[in-house]
Amino acid sequence: MKVSVLFSGGKDSSMAAILLEPFFEVELVTCNFSLLPTGEIAAEVASRLELPHRIFNMDSGILESAYEMIMRDGFPKNAINYIHQKAIESLALEDGMKFIxxxxxxxxxxxxxxxxxxxxxxxxxxxxxxxxxxxxxxxxVNQMVKNHLMIREALSDDISKADYEAELRELIKLRHGVDSIEKLFPPHVQSKVIERIK
Amino acid sequence: MKVSVLFSGGKDSSMAAILLEPFFEVELVTCNFSLLPTGEIAAEVASRLELPHRIFNMDSGILESAYEMIMRDGFPKNAINYIHQKAIESLALEDGMKFIxxxxxxxxxxxxxxxxxxxxxxxxxxxxxxxxxxxxxxxxVNQMVKNHLMIREALSDDISKADYEAELRELIKLRHGVDSIEKLFPPHVQSKVIERIK
Structure with missing residues (x-):
């Protein structure tokens, strides 16, 4: 049984893949809107995990709709949830897709x-x-991560990660400047996987 | 890291243990109120799974309170939830318990x-x-069970299982006769594990 794991290079999607690995044929999938090279960042982490990885190109209209949501709302929750749902639905349309x-x-x-x-x-x-x-x-989760992954944690603007937020932030930066990002995204700690402990 | 898995001998608690096995030191724990030999039934299934098993004797006052709940309510939901919560809390009191x-x-x-x-x-x-x-x-879950377990499924009164319901049913039978069980417990399909597929 093959499972496609939505993968950002962070500790949670990495740990999810590790939990599935004994029971499924795991592939890591990073969604990308061609705005930032998030697929390459994630591919590097995937190679550290020794798991197969591919980049899934998403319709830029989805990012555009998410951009409209966050500008209207003034906070990222609905926009991020929207991209997430569309990512799962887009992937689900692939031939033979059974487990996401x-x-x-x-x-x-x-x-x-x-x-x-x-x-x-x-x-x-x-x-x-x-x-x-x-x-x-x-x-x-922290205990399992500690046993299986070496991670680096930093504030969200100091870490290059391949989650949905990265390209949404970039789009806002391009259109409204860097200061507007701080107003829309509260700073929060993000993680990036450095190495797998085997 | 040691984890104690509440174990009834059914497919769900068996599958949960199998999912944890690559990441934790698993022990199966069957709660018992000394009314039926549910511990022995579960021990037999545990040996098929090749996982360590022990019986955890629970305070009969808990079964008594659950009995009062189901007789008052006329349905088993609150009584079963109560026993489940008390089982976790009782187990949590054991020295060195970290993961349940x-x-x-x-x-x-x-x-x-x-x-x-x-x-x-x-x-x-x-x-x-x-x-x-x-x-x-x-x-x-069904897909994973199919890959890892051979099970037998039957209506709840036709299968000897080691879940909380078994002893609660027995107590009601002893006090009110077999007919009262049918009124309180809607018939539902239960599973018992026959063999592990490796």
Whole structure:
């Protein structure tokens, strides 16, 4: 059974892939809107994890809609959730796609699909959506990460990561300047995987 | 890292243990109120899984309170949830207990702890509560079970299982006769593991 894991190069999507590895044929998939080389950043991390990786080119109209959302809302939650849902739906359209996974944890608030969004995706596309970390709280995830990954943590503007936020920030920077990013995205700690501990 | 998995001999708690096995030192734990030999039934299944198993004797006052709940409510949900919560709390009191897991799935309704019950248990007892199947829907769990377990499925009164329901049913049978069980417990399909596929 093959599973496609939405992959940002951070500790959560990496740990999700590691949890699936004994039970599925894992491929890491990084969504990209051709605005920043996030696919290459993620490919480098994937090689450290020794897991196959590919870049999935997404319709730039999705990023455009997300941009409109965040400018309207003044905060990123809905925009990030929208990109996440569209990423899963776009991937679900691929031939033979059966299992799509991500690194969502029990305590996550964004991006998170609701129960009815999950049901709708599974029914419409005949795929299973897996969140291997969903049943684990912060402490348990941290313990597992400590056993399996060497990570670097920094504030979100100091770390080059391949999540949805990166290209959304870039688009806003291009159109409104760097200062507007600070107003829209509260600073938060992000992680990047440096090495896998085997 | 050692994890204690609440174990009924059914497919969900078995699959949860199998998912944890590559990452934790797994022990299976079956709670028992000394009314039925559910511990022995579960021990037999555990030996098929080739995982260590022990019986955890629970205070019969817990079963008594659950009995009062189901007789008052007329349905088993609150009683089963109560036993489940008390099982986790009782186990959490053991020396050195750090990780407690169960076979709760994404689509389960009973027994399920609420987010605040989980937070409360983790904070009060300094344990992590893990639900490895929480991020998997029915179809994904069925696929994994098919790959790893041979199971037998039957209506709940035709299968000898080691879940909380078994002893609660027995207590009601002893006090009110076999007919009262049918009124309180809607018939539902239960599973028992026959063999592990390796």
């Amino acid at each position: 996974a991500d690194g969502t944890r029990r305590d996550d608030r964004v991006p998170v699909l609701t129960a009815s969004q999950i049901q709708s995706i599974e029914d419409r596309f005949s795929v299973s959506y897996l969140c291997p970390l969903q049943g684990y709280g912060r402490n348990a | 897991a169960d076979g709760t799935r994404r689509d389960d309704r009973v027994p399920v702890l609420t987010a605040s019950q989980i937070q409360s248990i983790e904070d009060r007892f300094s344990v992590s509560y893990l639900c490895p199947l929480q991020g998997y829907g029915r179809n994904a």
